[in-house]
Amino acid sequence: MRKTTSTNFSNETELAAICPMHKVMRVLGGRWKIALLYFIHQNYNRFGLLQKKMPFITTKMLSAQLKELEHDELVIRKIYAEMPPRVEYSLTEKAQTLLPVLEDLYNWGEKFVASEV
Amino acid sequence: MRKTTSTNFSNETELAAICPMHKVMRVLGGRWKIALLYFIHQNYNRFGLLQKKMPFITTKMLSAQLKELEHDELVIRKIYAEMPPRVEYSLTEKAQTLLPVLEDLYNWGEKFVASEV
DNA sequence: TACTATAGTATCTAAAAAGAAAGTAATGAG
DNA sequence: CTCATTACTTTCTTTTTAGATACTATAGTA
Numbered sequence: 001m002r003k004t005t006s007t008n009f010s011n012e013t014e015l016a017a018i019c020p021m022h023k024v025m026r027v028l029g030g031r032w033k034i035a036l037l038y039f040i041h042q043n044y045n046r047f048g049l050l051q052k053k054m055p056f057i058t059t060k061m062l063s064a065q066l067k068e069l070e071h072d073e074l075v076i077r078k079i080y081a082e083m084p085p086r087v088e089y090s091l092t093e094k095a096q097t098l099l100p101v102l103e104d105l106y107n108w109g110e111k112f113v114a115s116e117v
Numbered sequence: 118m119r120k121t122t123s124t125n126f127s128n129e130t131e132l133a134a135i136c137p138m139h140k141v142m143r144v145l146g147g148r149w150k151i152a153l154l155y156f157i158h159q160n161y162n163r164f165g166l167l168q169k170k171m172p173f174i175t176t177k178m179l180s181a182q183l184k185e186l187e188h189d190e191l192v193i194r195k196i197y198a199e200m201p202p203r204v205e206y207s208l209t210e211k212a213q214t215l216l217p218v219l220e221d222l223y224n225w226g227e228k229f230v231a232s233e234v
Numbered sequence: 235t236a237c238t239a240t241a242g243t244a245t246c247t248a249a250a251a252a253g254a255a256a257g258t259a260a261t262g263a264g
Numbered sequence: 265c266t267c268a269t270t271a272c273t274t275t276c277t278t279t280t281t282a283g284a285t286a287c288t289a290t291a292g293t294a
Contacts, residue, residue, distance in 0.1 A: 019152035024226035109141035
């Protein structure tokens, strides 16, 4: 959580005001966001499945990033009233329209970004 | 700097192995990166100019992010042997090919990402 | 001799992001 | 009455990122 009194907070605000890409990066910038969109798209559509796919993510992080994606309306969280609980994630239409753009970005990366650090 | 002994480090590595977009995000993900590309493109091509454009960025951050962009071959740093020193930044061809993709991403954001929060 | 300009570095501290580990809730199975 | 299952939440700690501030170099100018 960001303190509204911090320089970080006001810098974020000012940057947003002058950099038109900023809000997009805010939505996609989280460490696991794009991977999550990608795997949900591939039908790893439940909490447990995503964790199996990415065993290194903690439940806390997975939960937090899914929540943000849901808040930004890229992911739908459908709860089934069953026991044990079942929750299914899927991409929104908004997220679907993003996929081709991400693919272009990916292709750019393949062409131009070296793999090593 | 990332400790090679940390969980953060190994997670980064494992994520990179399964998420094809990861390396692109590593290059573009820094807080000021895209703004910098954008302003250098608009000919704010010197350290001081960039600071004037973004008065909230510290010299340390500006310096660090420019260095990373240079390392990732998105920005060229040309030094003139003058006094006081003059250094000019410009986009590489690689960065030029990125611009249209970023524009698509930007357009997606305009259409679909809310401004608030 | 001090002062300006430019483009930074260096060191220390604050804030934010991420990881570790334990706990919660509800129900059905044994 | 304990255990398994699923999808988390909570608290605490470590790691990483970012900001604050002071400092450097060099030549020309006052």
